[in-house]
Each structure stands twice: as structure tokens, then as C-alpha cells.
Amino acid sequence: xxxxxxxxxxxxxxxxxxxxLAVAAVLVSGCGGxxxxxxxxxxxxxxxxxxxxxxxxxxxxxxxxxxxxxxxxDGTVVHPAETAPVSAQPGAPxxxxxxxxxxxxxxxxxxxxxxxxxxRVLLPSRPNGVTGWIPDSGLKTARxxxxxKVDVGDRKLTLLNAGRPAGTWPVAVGAPKTPTPVGRTFLLxxxxxxxxxxxxxxxxxxxxxxxxxxxGGGPGTVAFHGWPSTSVFGKAVTHGCVRVPADALKRxxxxxxxxxxxxxx
Numbered sequence: 001x002x003x004x005x006x007x008x009x010x011x012x013x014x015x016x017x018x019x020x021l022a023v024a025a026v027l028v029s030g031c032g033g034x035x036x037x038x039x040x041x042x043x044x045x046x047x048x049x050x051x052x053x054x055x056x057x058x059x060x061x062x063x064x065x066x067x068x069x070x071x072x073x074d075g076t077v078v079h080p081a082e083t084a085p086v087s088a089q090p091g092a093p094x095x096x097x098x099x100x101x102x103x104x105x106x107x108x109x110x111x112x113x114x115x116x117x118x119x120r121v122l123l124p125s126r127p128n129g130v131t132g133w134i135p136d137s138g139l140k141t142a143r144x145x146x147x148x149k150v151d152v153g154d155r156k157l158t159l160l161n162a163g164r165p166a167g168t169w170p171v172a173v174g175a176p177k178t179p180t181p182v183g184r185t186f187l188l189x190x191x192x193x194x195x196x197x198x199x200x201x202x203x204x205x206x207x208x209x210x211x212x213x214x215x216g217g218g219p220g221t222v223a224f225h226g227w228p229s230t231s232v233f234g235k236a237v238t239h240g241c242v243r244v245p246a247d248a249l250k251r252x253x254x255x256x257x258x259x260x261x262x263x264x265x
Contacts, residue, residue, distance in 0.1 A: 054086055054098040056188065056204065056221045059126040062095050063088050066112065066122065066129035069183040070264065075147065076111040077186075077258030078119055079140040086132035090118040098123065098134055103189040103204065108142070108258030110186045124188050124206035126219075128181050144259040148187070148224075148252070150242055151264055152180050155234050157224075157244060159251055167251055172232040172243035174209075180240050181210045181222060184262045187255055188221075199226035201253055205261050209240040224252055 052058050063086070085094030101107055102124070113120035118133045147160040152173045159167045174180035185207040192201050202225045209220040220240070227233075227243040244252065 051085075051094060051097045053102075054096050054123045054125050054132065055102045056124045056206070056208070057219050058096075060086075060096050060123065060130050060132070063123070063130050063132045065127070066131050066184065068112070069129050070262065071184070072147070072262065073110050073112065073184065073260040075144040075260065077108045077142050077144055077256070078111055078121060078134075078136075079106050079108045079142070079258075080134065081138045081140060084134040084138070086123070086134055088132070090115050090133050092133070096123075096125075096132060098132070103191065105189050105257065108186075108256070109206070110258055110260050122184070122186055122206060124186075126208050126213075128185070128207045128210065129183050142256070142258070144256045146255050146259050148255065148259065148261045149264070150180070150261070152182060152236075153265055155236065157242065157248060159248075159255070167248065169245050169248040170234040171245075171248070172227065172234070172238050173236050174238050174240040175236050178209060178211050178239040179236075180238070180242060180263060181207050182263045182265050183207065184260060185222075186261055187252075187257050187259045189257065190253065198228055199249070201225065201249055203249075203252055207261075207263070212239065224249070 052060060054060060080098055080100050082100050084098045086096040086098050087094050099107055109121040111119050111121055112131060117136055119136050120131055120133050123130050123132055145162050149158045149160065155171055155173050157169050157171045158165050185205045188204045188206045190203055202223050204221045204223040207222045209222065212220045223241050224244055225241060226246055226249045232243055233245060
């Protein structure tokens with residue numbers, strides 16, 4: 001991949017920023033080919049007792065799972081102005097930290113529950129569906145009126161706007177041995193390589209392959225991206241990513257970060 005990406009926040013237009021070549025490559029190298037490693041690896045806190053970061057590269061323990069993984073979200077998304085402590089319960093000691101930026105873009109995560117002074121949010125780490133409570137002080141809040149739904153069985157992607165279908169496309173999903181994980185997640189980042197190979201844009205989400213804990217040196221992050229051949233659409237042939245037609249990718253490129261993604265069987 002390239003040494004440049006674009007990263008987008010909510011709201012606002014894309015902003016080009018420099019990124020190390022490996023970022024895009026390790027995130028989605030498993031989607032197009034190559035070999036992977038099966039297993040359930042985990043990441044421990046950093047040396048010196050620092051709390052683990054809630055990013056696509058980490059596995060977070062001692063945090064609750066998403067209580068309603070197939071339910072729709074209301075589109076409320078938040079961005080921490082600075083690194084936010086993450087707790088298993090409101091007021092409990094922090095067991096992780098949510099950075100204000102990752103993949104060289106602002107971190108926006110969807111809210112799944114609110115209590116006075118606290119927001120429960122979906123996190124981009126393993127295991128899929130992990131959530132945490134962050135203080136609502138210092139949070140920027142926005143509302144995404146859009147949502148992305150992927151039906152793995154029908155191999156279709158639907159973009160919703162204010163709850164109504166704004167477009168439906170056939171897509172390629174994970175093969176039987178490397179399925180696309182189901183549940184609700186969110187649009188995590190936007191990576192646009194200057195010299196694209198199989199796709200002009202990579203849109204990682206906050207979910208990972210359930211069968212590959214690494215792929216091509218990366219964390220097995222699932223993403224939306226294009227594909228050179230249209231023959232793959234409507235088939236289960238990927239390593240977990242969702243390959244989308246060119247017109248669908250253009251529409252998804254305009255979707256704000258943090259927007260809910262619901263993947264069903």
C-alpha cells in the first residue's frame with residue numbers, strides 16, 4: 001500500500017495526512033490474498049504498567065460485551081478531545097484508555113448506553129463487540145443519520161439514511177473458513193493509498209476476523225474496500241472483509257466515522 005492516507009472525522013471533509021506504509025497494509029492485507037494465522041492472541045498492558053490502548057491492534061480484557069449486538073443504534077457518536085479512561089462500569093477504575101486519534105484520524109465511536117456523567121461505547125479492539133464506559137466530560141458529540149447494514153447470507157450491503165434505504169449493492173463476504181463476523185460495529189477509519197492496488201479506498205471497521213488473529217503481520221481488521229473484478233460480488237470468497245462495487249465505495253466514502261455498521265447472518 002502507500003505512505004499516504006486520508007482520515008476523516010465527524011463532521012467535516014476528508015483531510016490528507018501522512019501515514020507509515022504499514023498502516024493500511026497490515027490492516028487489510030488479509031482481504032485480498034496471502035496467508036493468515038489462526039488463534040486467539042491477546043495484548044497485555046504496555047511495559048511499565050501503562051493501560052492498554054483501545055485500538056484495532058489490541059485485545060482488551062475485563063470489559064463488558066455488547067449487550068445487544070444485533071440491535072440498531074441511534075447514531076450518536078462521540079470523540080474524546082484527549083485520551084479517555086475506559087472502565088467496566090461507571091465510576092470503576094480504568095482498565096484501558098481510548099486515544100483521541102488512531103490510524104492518523106480522529107477516534108469516533110458509537111454510544112450504546114448513557115448514564116449521568118458516562119457513555120458506554122463500542123470499542124475497536126478485540127474481542128468483537130467489546131464495550132467500555134468513558135466519562136462524558138471532554139467529549140465531542142455528533143449524530144450520524146446514516147447506517148450500514150451487511151447481510152452475509154444474501155451477500156448484500158444496504159446504506160440507510162434516516163432509517164430508509166439509500167442504496168443496496170451485491171458484495172463479496174467472507175469464505176466459510178474465514179467468515180465475515182456478525183454483530184454491530186462501526187466505521188473506524190478511512191485510508192486512501194496514493195498508489196492503490198486493489199482498491200482506491202480502505203474503510204476499516206471496529207471488528208476483526210473470528211478465525212484469523214493475524215494476517216500479513218496485521219491484526220485481522222475487517223474492512224470495506226473495492227475489488228478489480230466484479231465477478232466476486234455476490235460470493236463468499238474473502239478472508240473476512242467486505243468487497244464492494246465502485247459506486248458503493250464512493251457512497252461509503254462520504255459516511256462519517258463512527259457510523260454504526262450492523263452485520264447479520
